[in-house]
Amino acid sequence: MLKQKVQELMxxxxxxxxxxxxxxxxxxxxxxKGLLPGAAAGGCAYDGAKIALQPITDAVHLVHxxxxxxxxxxxxxxxxxxxxxxxxxxxxxxxSELDIIHGGERKLYQAIRAAAERFWPPAIxxxxxCVTALIGDDVEAVCREASKRLGLPVIPVVAPGFAGSxxxxxxxxxxxLLDHVIxxxxxxxxxxxxxxxxxxxxxxxELWQIRPLLDRLGIRVxxxxxxxSRYVEVASAHRARAAIMLCSQxxxxxxxxxxxxxxxxxxxxxxYGIQDTSDTLRGVVRLLVDRGADPDLLTRADALVAEEERxxxxxxxxxxxxxxxxxxxxxxxxxxxxxxxxxxxEIGMEVIGTSVRKSTSEDKERAxxxxxEEGSTFDAIPNAEMYRMLKAGxxxxxxxxxxxxxxxxxxxxxxLDINQERHHAYAGYDGMVELVRQIDLVLNNPxxxxxxxxxxWDADGRPLEAPxxx
Amino acid sequence: xxxxxxxxxxxxxxxxxxxxPLGGALAFMGLDGCLxxxxxxxxxxxxxxxxxxxxxxxxxxxxxxxxxxxxxILGGMDNVEQALLNITRxxxxxxxxxxxxxxxxxxxxxxxxDLRVILGRNSELAGVAVVPATTPDYxxxxxxxxxxxxxxxxxxxxxxxxxxxxxxxxxxxxSHLTPGDIEELRAIVEDFGLEPVILPDLSGALDGHLxxxxxxxxxxxxxxxxxxxxxxxxLTIAIGEHMRGPAEVLRWRTGVPxxxxxxxxxxxxxxxxxxxxxxxxGRPVPLRYQRQRSQLIxxxxxxxxAFAGRRIALAGEPDLLWSMGRLVSEMGARVVAATTTAAxxxxxxxxxxxxxxxxxxxxDEQITEAGGCDLLIANxxxxxxxxxxxxxxxxxxxxxxxxxxxxxxxxxxxxxTRDLIFTLAGALADAGSHLVTEHRxxxxxxxxx
Ligand code: SF4
Numbered sequence: 001m002l003k004q005k006v007q008e009l010m011x012x013x014x015x016x017x018x019x020x021x022x023x024x025x026x027x028x029x030x031x032x033k034g035l036l037p038g039a040a041a042g043g044c045a046y047d048g049a050k051i052a053l054q055p056i057t058d059a060v061h062l063v064h065x066x067x068x069x070x071x072x073x074x075x076x077x078x079x080x081x082x083x084x085x086x087x088x089x090x091x092x093x094x095x096s097e098l099d100i101i102h103g104g105e106r107k108l109y110q111a112i113r114a115a116a117e118r119f120w121p122p123a124i125x126x127x128x129x130c131v132t133a134l135i136g137d138d139v140e141a142v143c144r145e146a147s148k149r150l151g152l153p154v155i156p157v158v159a160p161g162f163a164g165s166x167x168x169x170x171x172x173x174x175x176x177l178l179d180h181v182i183x184x185x186x187x188x189x190x191x192x193x194x195x196x197x198x199x200x201x202x203x204x205x206e207l208w209q210i211r212p213l214l215d216r217l218g219i220r221v222x223x224x225x226x227x228x229s230r231y232v233e234v235a236s237a238h239r240a241r242a243a244i245m246l247c248s249q250x251x252x253x254x255x256x257x258x259x260x261x262x263x264x265x266x267x268x269x270x271x272y273g274i275q276d277t278s279d280t281l282r283g284v285v286r287l288l289v290d291r292g293a294d295p296d297l298l299t300r301a302d303a304l305v306a307e308e309e310r311x312x313x314x315x316x317x318x319x320x321x322x323x324x325x326x327x328x329x330x331x332x333x334x335x336x337x338x339x340x341x342x343x344x345x346e347i348g349m350e351v352i353g354t355s356v357r358k359s360t361s362e363d364k365e366r367a368x369x370x371x372x373e374e375g376s377t378f379d380a381i382p383n384a385e386m387y388r389m390l391k392a393g394x395x396x397x398x399x400x401x402x403x404x405x406x407x408x409x410x411x412x413x414x415x416l417d418i419n420q421e422r423h424h425a426y427a428g429y430d431g432m433v434e435l436v437r438q439i440d441l442v443l444n445n446p447x448x449x450x451x452x453x454x455x456x457w458d459a460d461g462r463p464l465e466a467p468x469x470x
Numbered sequence: 471x472x473x474x475x476x477x478x479x480x481x482x483x484x485x486x487x488x489x490x491p492l493g494g495a496l497a498f499m500g501l502d503g504c505l506x507x508x509x510x511x512x513x514x515x516x517x518x519x520x521x522x523x524x525x526x527x528x529x530x531x532x533x534x535x536x537x538x539x540x541x542x543i544l545g546g547m548d549n550v551e552q553a554l555l556n557i558t559r560x561x562x563x564x565x566x567x568x569x570x571x572x573x574x575x576x577x578x579x580x581x582x583x584d585l586r587v588i589l590g591r592n593s594e595l596a597g598v599a600v601v602p603a604t605t606p607d608y609x610x611x612x613x614x615x616x617x618x619x620x621x622x623x624x625x626x627x628x629x630x631x632x633x634x635x636x637x638x639x640x641x642x643x644x645s646h647l648t649p650g651d652i653e654e655l656r657a658i659v660e661d662f663g664l665e666p667v668i669l670p671d672l673s674g675a676l677d678g679h680l681x682x683x684x685x686x687x688x689x690x691x692x693x694x695x696x697x698x699x700x701x702x703x704x705l706t707i708a709i710g711e712h713m714r715g716p717a718e719v720l721r722w723r724t725g726v727p728x729x730x731x732x733x734x735x736x737x738x739x740x741x742x743x744x745x746x747x748x749x750x751x752g753r754p755v756p757l758r759y760q761r762q763r764s765q766l767i768x769x770x771x772x773x774x775x776a777f778a779g780r781r782i783a784l785a786g787e788p789d790l791l792w793s794m795g796r797l798v799s800e801m802g803a804r805v806v807a808a809t810t811t812a813a814x815x816x817x818x819x820x821x822x823x824x825x826x827x828x829x830x831x832x833x834d835e836q837i838t839e840a841g842g843c844d845l846l847i848a849n850x851x852x853x854x855x856x857x858x859x860x861x862x863x864x865x866x867x868x869x870x871x872x873x874x875x876x877x878x879x880x881x882x883x884x885x886x887t888r889d890l891i892f893t894l895a896g897a898l899a900d901a902g903s904h905l906v907t908e909h910r911x912x913x914x915x916x917x918x919x
Contacts (some may be wrong), residue, residue: 035512035536038553039560044513062481066572068489068607072517075851076524076871088854094482097608100576110480118483130511130573131608134542161513162539162573383529387684402520406529410680 002158009171010164012253041403044161046129048169051077052250053125053157053176055201055226056234057084060121062091064108064139065129066100069161078423080205082228091115095131104137112146112154122231123153125176133160153231155180167249174254177225177234183262185235187222192293194222195284196243196264199251200271202227206427210271213281213308213428217301219288225254238262242287244269244280265291271427273339274312278305312429316347319436322444324348329395331355331381331404332418340399340418341371343432344439352395353378383407397443412451414442472820476813476827483831484851486785487811488868490605491569492518493615493645495532496868498567498601500670501623502691505563507533507553509546509581510571514607524871526676531687533557537573546574547584554588558598561686564694565627567619568602575606599694601626611811612868613712613787616645620669620716627697629724635702639750640726641668642717644710646790646867647734649673650880655709655734658743658883661758662751667696667703678878700724705750707743709734710789711816732816733793734882735890736800737766743883762884769888770801776895777801781840785833785848786867788814794847794866795820801891803898806843807836830855845894845901862901864894 043051046069054061054077063070074090081087093111095104112124124146128139143156159172195214200207207227214221223229223237238258243266245255255266265287269280285293285301327350330340341351353376368377381389386404389395390411398408401419408415416438418426426435457463491508495518498506508515515534522530535549550568557566570581582602589595603622605615620642639659643652652673659666674690681689700706701724708717708730717728729746733739741763744755780803784795791810799805799821808822809832817825826832830852837843837859846856849867856863870876881890 035538036552036556037535037549038507038533038556040512040534040536041516041519042512043516044511047513047516066489066606066608067485067487067611068491068514068517068572071485071487071607072489072492072521074485075854076520085854089483090485090851092482092485093480094485094487095608097606100572100608107480114479114481115483130513130542131576133539134573134576160539162511162537162542164538383686384684402523405523406527407684410529410684412680 002160002163005172005175006163006168009168009175009253012171013256043166043169044130045159045163045165045169045172046127046161047073048166048171048250049157049159049173049176050127050169051166051201052170052173053226054087055079055081056123056125056229056231057081057087058122058230059087060089060091060115060119060124061087061127062093062111062115062124063127063129064093064095064104064111064132064137065127066095066131067092069127069129070094077201078203079201079227080203080208082208084230086119086121100131100135103135104132105142108132108137108139108142109146112142113150116146116150116152121152123155123181125155125157127157128160130160130162133158133162153180153184153235170250171253174225174251178254178257178261181231181235182258183235183238185232187236187239190222190236190239191220192241192291193217193219193288193297194240195219195288196222196237196240196258197224197227197246198243198255198258198266199246200224200227204423204425206271206425206431209425209428209431213277213304216304217281217285217297219284219297225251238264240264241291241293242266242284244284246270270339271431273343274309274429274432275342276339277428277432278309281305308429312433313346315433316343316436319440320347322440323436325350326396326443327352327394328439329353329389329398329400331386331398331400340435343436347436349439352376355379355381387411397439399439412448414445414448416442472808472817472822472825474813474815474817474825474827479828482829484829484834484855486809486829486833486849486851488521488612489514489518489607490610490612490615490618491571491607492521493612493617494567494569494603494605494619495615496522496612496645496672497616497619497623497670498565498569499530499675499688500668500672500691501565501567501697502674502688502693503564504567504688504691505531505533505557505561505565505686506567506569507535507557508569508571509535509550509553509579510537510573511542512536514571514573521869521871525869526678526877527874528676528678531561542573542577545577546579547588550581550584551588551592554595554598554600555592558595563598563687565599565601567622568600569605569615569619570603571605572607575604575608599627611787613645613710613789614812617712617715620713621719623669623697624700624716624720624723627694629701630698632701632724634704635699636704637663637751638665638667638699638703639747640700640703640706640720641666642706642708642713642720643668643670643672644708644713644789646710646787646793647672647882648877648879649677650878651734651882651886653677654880654882654886658759659747661756662747662753664747664751667700668692669697669700676877701726705729705746707731707746711792711814712789733789733796735793735887736797737763737770737884737887738800740766740882740884740887759884762888766884766888766891769891773891773895774802776898777803779804780845780898781806781843783807783833783837783840783843783846783848783861785809785830785846785852787811788817790867791825792817792820795822797887797890798847798894801894806840807833809833809836834859845898862897864897 070092140156143154147154157176159169222240223233245266267283270276390413397414495506512534519532535553603619649672671692675688805822808825846861847864850870880886
């Protein structure tokens with residue numbers, strides 16, 4: 001059952017990367033590279049599923065397994081909520097050795113009941129993990145039974161860690177929504193301007209940089225899947241008229257299936273970068289108008305986009321004197337790198353290189369064209385090599401994720417987090433301005449001059465300067 | 471005297487426990503040139519890695535045997551072998567700490583047996599010391615994993631000849647000591663003219679220093695060569711009850727006598743440390759510490775007003791709970807709520823009515839039953855609880871990811887204890903009183919009436 005699902009998910013016809021592959025490559029699937037023992041890094045499928053679903057803020061997210069899966073990581077993500085905080089609590093069956101010997105199904109049922117009685121959530125998501133999968137706990141059956149007896153949706157999320165990567169887990173999370181959640185509640189207020197946003201988790205509150213733009217156009221977000229969402233919003237997502245699909249690799253299957261099942265067309269878009277934001281807004285407006293929304297919406301969208309772009313560029317320009325000529329190295333899989341590159345180049349920064357690890361071939365071409373002579377694209381740089389580059393001053397700032405944070409800091413090079421754990425929101429027009437503002441703050445911090453001062457003594461500790469009082 | 475309450479419950483809400491393999495990995499960070507390796511699926515390693523990075527703000531070497539569904543069923547020996555070979559080729563470590571996880575233990579792998587076979591048939595691995603430790607996630611918590619890992623180091627790392635060396639002492643610090651504590655401890659021991667062999671020594675690798683190049687193993691920490699000289703010491707000092715086991719194994723292997731200090735925060739335990747060091751070294755207690763002792767006593771005299779009668783809620787691993795709980799109660803505060811991760815028998819002596827083995831939700835309930843408290847002492851996971859209750863949170867233990875410097879705070883010794891008393895007194899002063907006293911209550915009623 002799970003195996004079938006995994007195969008299907010890893011051969012997604014809607015995925016551009018997959019489309020570019022040969023038949024043999026396709027058959028192998030996209031997550032099937034095989035992990036190299038002793039040289040692997042990355043989260044498991046459970047991790048991915050949790051990332052995709054946990055931002056449903058009013059639900060209980062219960063992890064069925066021994067402690068490690070939840071105990072080491074709960075409340076460590078920056079998915080923001082405008083109200084409920086229940087999703088931020090850690091819930092786990094914390095299985096003991098005895099539980100494992102006897103099977104964990106009974107305990108799981110009791111845990112579900114305890115959570116239901118104590119917190120009265122609108123729904124409980126139950127996550128399968130490696131050990132409980134290995135001992136054969138039938139999480140789906142327990143959830144079905146609990147749902148019936150307790151009278152609330154209890155949703156099994158079958159993405160045990162060892163099934164594959166974080167990315168696979170994202171997709172399996174989407175499948176759980178398709179199988180058990182979306183379409184289970186009929187909204188009373190469906191309107192012609194309702195949309196879904198797929199693959200936005202409201203990290204650092206980025207959804208709140210997008211929502212005001214949509215508000216001004218009179219577009220309502222019926223469901224954000226799943227950033228800052230409530231369970232019933234997701235459950236009634238099937239009544240949206242169109243969708244924006246962000247973070248393409250993770251949510252493409254969900255988007256495609258929602259189109260097939262409920263005829264919700266989607267645009268693949270991004271809210272990182274000025275041009276991207278405009279394209280995405282125009283794209284979704286066009287879909288709405290195609291489906292019968294007031295055509296006037298198109299004109300209003302054009303006006304909004306023009307105004308916002310003008311404003312954003314004007315604000316970005318003010319940073320140019322402080323940033324022009326400075327060299328940046330981009331190392332990220334998440335944020336679409338070329339859209340950041342274009343903004344940096346616009347204010348006169350030099351981008352010496354950008355990673356294209358997780359980009360589609362089209363993205364890669366775009367990045368190459370943008371970088372021109374001075375920059376290069378690459379897949380991966382080993383830490384030691386990156387350390388050397390930074391130490392040698394080949395870049396003035398590294399924009400990357402947490403994994404390479406200390407490569408930059410230990411080489412005393414400015415660093416800015418542009419991945420998942422970031423604390424600043426970089427989406428939409430305001431987000432791009434914020435990104436550049438942060439680059440300015442980090443890069444021009446006087447602390448760099450101080451921390452780069454060499455020791456005032458030699459290798460043996462003898463002072464390098466003669467006493468000034470003689 | 472406390473009643474230890476350990477009720478089985480199906481649902482853990484806001485867990486306090488940290489997994490045992492993470493504790494084990496942390497211990498291996500205290501060996502030089504080491505790379506810990508989880509034998510399990512990759513996600514466990516990723517979570518532990520993120521947690522360690524967030525706490526220490528350092529690059530953390532940690533690898534995985536990357537078990538998947540199929541290898542889990544077929545058995546993981548090939549994965550262990552491949553991982554050891556890959557790590558050796560890429561990172562060239564001196565030690566690899568091989569830690570089992572719930573997944574491989576549930577399947578019932580014979581990791582040690584497999585390892586013997588692997589080492590026997592791969593000459594490439596001859597130059598690396600591989601230390602296997604059994605640390606399933608379903609058994610115990612961070613302290614458990616730490617102590618099992620140290621025990622495994624003592625069992626598996628080679629010991630040199632037993633040439634007695636009077637000027638040396640073994641120190642086995644528990645996981646509740648920060649790199650800052652260990653640095654302080656080292657200075658104290660050295661001031662007695664003794665050379666400490668600290669196992670494991672986090673102050674080398676995780677003290678936040680700048681290396682001169684990039685390495686993918688630990689940099690700093692105790693070298694294998696020094697570990698091999700432990701048999702020569704006249705004494706092993708273990709700090710924390712969870713280090714008694716490893717210390718006893720060391721005694722059994724080498725004959726070195728053991729002194730277990732329950733903690734090194736507080737006047738009485740530091741006195742015992744000083745006396746032990748003076749006896750081992752045959753030297754008087756250095757003047758500096760005589761002076762620090764009187765400074766600490768003065769701080770206790772000044773600080774008692776801030777502590778007296780204040781109500782503290784405390785959560786942490788057994789030895790951390792013990793250290794903090796004893797200190798605040800010795801200063802006159804009352805521990806009104808205490809939650810820990812394991813039913814450690816020595817906690818029967820803990821200065822509270824009850825110690826609950828449970829999670830932060832249990833702590834929350836205890837606070838309610840106690841009618842509130844003034845200050846919460848726990849790790850960063852208690853932030854939500856503190857916010858909901860409007861309580862001040864004094865952060866200790868692991869993980870602390872929202873305050874700089876806690877991972878390095880030095881509270882050991884007379885000077886460390888003094889500083890901790892000052893900091894806690896400040897926190898208590900800021901906290902105000904959250905207890906609706908009977909008097910105030912009556913007062914309010916009188917006004918209303
Ligand atoms: S790999 Fe498996 S056991 Fe490890 S965290 Fe992921 S689900 Fe849990």
